[in-house]
Amino acid sequence: MPIPKRFFRRAPLRPLIQSLVVATTLGLVLTAPPSAAQVNLPSLGDSVSQDLDVVSERKFGDEIMAEVWADPAYVDDPLLQEYVEGIFRRLVASSRKLGNITDETVDHFAWQPFLVLDKSINAFALPGGFVGVHLGLIAMTGADDELASVMGHELSHVTQRHIARRIVGDSRNGLLATAGLIAAVLAAARGSPDAAQAAIMTSQAAAQAASLAFSRDMEREADRVGFQVMVGAGYSPSGMSSMFERMEQAFNLSDSGDYPYLRTHPLTSERIADARARIGAAPFARPTGTPEHAMLAARARVLMDPRAVPWRALQDLDRGTRDQAGDAPLLDQLAARYASALASIKLRDFDRSARAIDAAQTLLAQLPDSADRGGRGARDLVFLRAELAEARGDAAAGFAALQTLGADKSRPLLLERAALALVDRDPAPARAVAEDLQTFVALHDKDILAWAELARLWTRLGHTLRSVRAQAESSLAAGDLNGAIDRMRSALRMSSARDADQYEAAIIDARLRTLTYERRRLLKERYPNGVPGGGEPQ
Structure with a gap:
């Protein structure tokens, strides 16, 4: 049923x-309002x-x-x-x-x-x-x-x-x-x-x-x-x-x-x-910001309202800080340039974005090295350059920017490499990134976005079975068990083709059995007296 x-x-x-x-x-x-005197309250x-x-x-x-x-x-x-x-x-x-x-x-x-x-x-x-x-x-x-x-x-x-x-x-x-x-x-x-x-x-x-x-x-x-x-x-x-x-x-x-x-x-x-x-008795002082936080707060400001009107206002922030450059703190100026650059990417004003990134780079260089903890701010600017290259369709420039970060294997950079590979006309980068992403999801199997990007890469490379299985795993990670089973069944039907990857087909068959068993277990747990209407789950 x-x-x-x-x-x-x-x-x-x-x-x-x-x-x-x-x-x-x-x-x-x-x-x-909390009470400062209630320090020894018992745990509720x-x-x-x-x-x-x-x-x-x-x-x-x-x-x-x-x-x-x-x-x-x-x-x-x-x-x-x-x-x-x-x-x-x-x-x-x-x-x-x-x-x-x-x-x-x-x-x-x-x-x-x-x-x-x-x-x-x-x-x-x-x-x-x-x-x-x-x-x-x-x-x-x-x-x-x-x-x-x-x-x-x-x-x-x-x-x-x-x-x-x-x-x-x-x-x-x-x-x-x-x-x-x-x-x-x-x-x-x-x-x-x-x-x-x-x-x-x-x-x-x-x-x-x-x-x-x-x-x-x-x-x-x-x-x-x-x-x-x-x-x-x-x-x-x-x-x-x-x-x-x-x-x-x-x-x-x-x-x-x-x-x-x-x-x-x-x-x-x-x-x-x-x-x-x-x-305590220490005088109050606001916490000291960092380049990383300033830029990521600016990033959130751009992304939180995905409309052209607020993006244009944020794009013009760099103009305002240029006018008061002598008075505005460096971190405020840096945040304004970052917001302008990202908003310009969203508005597809790529030249203006590039100028804003260059200006942000100049400002970052004016800050003491100790201000940028572990070079995180510099890394985030490189990431923004790669995003600009992706939006322009210039995968080579994006990969070149990311290469300056050396052996950084973090999730954001891996996913940005995947995004660049999808706009690259040369399939070679897609193959390399797909293999790296496949290794990543083996260790992080609940990562919805990583599975989804992997599915897109396998589609780009013509590996349909792998793509559909990755789609299924993305659905599963998002809590959609029925959707995952549907995609696995679709992949299993495709595996009957003469030229199908039989190794991948075996994986799909095993995963489908596992997911179907899990669904039956959950239904039995939810309906111990039987599923309403009778019958057995498929």
């Missing part, structure tokens, strides 16, 4: 999943493990992420993804050292950040160790310390089992009773105040108040633990208060005391003071 589509297929977020996603949205959005997550075990929470997180990966708002920009993952790894290691991550959760949770194509200032934690970061958040930060303060807060929601606690609490109180509040938060986060107000009016006020009081304690703990994690990871203690002040200046919010959790960014003077109090 047909498999129930809603079990495996990608679909709009269901109300239950949508509610739980929003219920865990950024503490910077839904928080009440201690009592929840017996109610929702880590295996169940991870499975639930995987189901939500399958919806996220299918959403157009999900974005995998290799450079930004690598940057966010680097920060997150340090935070996870710090949290582990502090004892916040148990032996049980370290193995079962994903500990994986992902990017959201949205210009709002937001981040959020999901069940199972997934943390979403909006491009708008990256764009507004002035240093990695500030970004780490937000991610440390969200990581602490995971380590303190706040998400599991919220799920258990909602199931006890009746999830539908808080649906109005959750819808309001979702609408407010998406910039729809009218919809938010309407949702509030249709919800039950008593249930809202109980839910929000529950959330305030979690947010206080996430602030407290997140600060410890951030500092333990080597980031500046002033990163959190600096981020708060930056957001307060941007949004000029005030605290009326009435339902502060429904306002988009309740950053009060009290909360900033508490964040400063955690630093």
Whole structure:
């Protein structure tokens, strides 16, 4: 019989999943002011493990992420993804050292950040160790310390089992009773105040108040633990208060005391003071930015709003900084040139992009070597040159730029090599990159984009079976098991051709058997009394 589509297929977020996603949205959005005196609060997550075990929470997180990966708002920009993952790894290691991550959760949770194509200032934690970061958040930060303060807060929601606690609490109180509040938060986060107000009016006020009081304690703990994690990871203690002040200046919010959790960014003077109090007697100073962060924040600014009008405004940033070159800090000038160069690529104004990259290179050379940690900023500029060459269709220039980085085998550069090979008329680079990418996915089999690019390369080289199998593996990595099985079956049918690669056909046959078995296992787990309608899954 047909498999129930809603079990495996990608679909709009269901109300239950949508509610739980929003219920865990950024503490910077839904928080009440923390108290500096609450340093010795007990962990709120201690009592929840017996109610929702880590295996169940991870499975639930995987189901939500399958919806996220299918959403157009999900974005995998290799450079930004690598940057966010680097920060997150340090935070996870710090949290582990502090004892916040148990032996049980370290193995079962994903500990994986992902990017959201949205210009709002937001981040959020999901069940199972997934943390979403909006491009708008990256764009507004002035240093990695500030970004780490937000991610440390969200990581602490995971380590303190706040998400599991919220799920258990909602199931006890009746999830539908808080649906109005959750819808309001979702609408407010998406910039729809009218919809938010309407949702509030249709919800039950008593249930809202109980839910929000529950959330305030979690947010206080996430602030407290997140600060410890951030500092333990080597980031500046002033990163959190600096981020708060930056957001307060941007949004000029005030605290009326009435339902502060429904306002988009309740950053009060009290909360900033508490964040400063955690630093101690040391005078406050904003964290020092780096060339890498300045350029990647500019990159996020360009990518977060993919329309011609904002791109043109960003393209003109270099003109403004030239006019005030004597006054603007070098990092601000560098960021403006980078944004102008990338926006110009998007607008296909290639000559202007090249000039902006050259100007950025000159500015980078004016900074002391110690400012560019490990030459990361210089590397990111080389990557931008390769992207310009790709957009121009000049693969040779792109490969030449990447060759200056020597033995760099990082994911962003591997994927950029793949992109260049796809615009190169000579198939030789495609063969070399395909082999390297095949090795990469063997070690990183959950990489959706890498599998997709590998599929394109094999198509370019005329290896249809390999291409279709890579498409199937990409679908599987994105949580679309049905789609993966469909593609594998298609490949198996193709393998009956006389000239088919029989080695590849054997791999496809084995993978299809494995995936079909996995689907049957999941269906049995989901429907222990039999699939509705009877029959066996195919």
